[in-house]
Amino acid sequence: MTKYLHAIFYIFCNSVKFTSLKLLHINSFKFHYLNFISPLTNIQLSKESKLTFGENLKIRSGVKIHLRKAAKITIGDNTFINYNSMIVSHEQIIIGRNVQIGPNVMIFDHDHDFRSENGVSDMKYKTDPIQIGDNVWIGANSVILRGTKIGENTVVGAGAIIKGEYEKNAIILNKSEITVLTQ
Numbered sequence: 075m076t077k078y079l080h081a082i083f084y085i086f087c088n089s090v091k092f093t094s095l096k097l098l099h100i101n102s103f104k105f106h107y108l109n110f111i112s113p114l115t116n117i118q119l120s121k122e123s124k125l126t127f128g129e130n131l132k133i134r135s136g137v138k139i140h141l142r143k144a145a146k147i148t149i150g151d152n153t154f155i156n157y158n159s160m161i162v163s164h165e166q167i168i169i170g171r172n173v174q175i176g177p178n179v180m181i182f183d184h185d186h187d188f189r190s191e192n193g194v195s196d197m198k199y200k201t202d203p204i205q206i207g208d209n210v211w212i213g214a215n216s217v218i219l220r221g222t223k224i225g226e227n228t229v230v231g232a233g234a235i236i237k238g239e240y241e242k243n244a245i246i247l248n249k250s251e252i253t254v255l256t257q
């Protein structure tokens with residue numbers, strides 16, 4: 075019973091929230107009313123940006139999805155994004171279908187252009203699109219950096235910080251040595 079009340083509450087809040095977002099950004103935002111998205115998500119769009127949600131998405135509280143300038147983010151059907159993950163785009167981020175994103179995952183398709191003069195203070199950026207294939211599972215606390223492409227069915231182990239192109243059906247781990255000393 076609580077589950078159903080929860081679902082009705084989410085759908086009601088989303089209808090209000092997303093209808094107002096849609097009215098403010100008529101051509102920028104595509105969504106479905108039956109997505110299960112926590113009202114405690116934060117979505118920021120700009121005039122020229124484009125956010126497309128597939129069907130049957132589940133997005134938990136604390137998730138932030140921010141699109142700057144003419145950025146595009148697409149999230150495919152049946153994808154799940156767990157608590158406090160953050161997806162920020164200055165160019166393009168494509169997330170496939172049936173993707174599982176663990177809690178506290180950070181996805182950024184840009185870096186501050188710290189090598190150019192006043193690059194950081196003048197908010198200059200280097201951007202490179204990110205693509206995450208269908209059925210990918212990204213473990214908790216991972217960071218996906220600009221230009222990363224992950225093939226379908228791949229697993230990104232918890233805590234991995236990755237940048238580059240990764241093939242399908244892979245398991246990507248950031249192995250670091252832990253030393254345990256006796257007291």
Ligand SMILES: CC(=O)SCCNC(=O)CCNC(=O)[C@H](O)C(C)(C)COP(=O)(O)OP(=O)(O)OC[C@H]1O[C@@H](n2cnc3c(N)ncnc32)[C@H](O)[C@@H]1OP(=O)(O)O
Pocket residue numbers: 154156174175176177211212213214215229230231232233234245247248249250
């Ligand atoms: C939507 C949601 O996802 S919510 C739930 C969020 N859950 C998570 O974030 C959990 C993510 N899970 C992991 O990271 C897991 O450890 C997996 C999936 C990578 C484990 O894969 P498995 O193939 O079962 O790995 P297994 O446990 O057998 O370990 C294999 C080796 O990888 C290492 N390893 C496993 N996970 C990690 C990791 N995240 N980072 C670094 N090394 C790792 C193990 O220590 C082991 O090393 P060894 O061969 O030197 O002993």
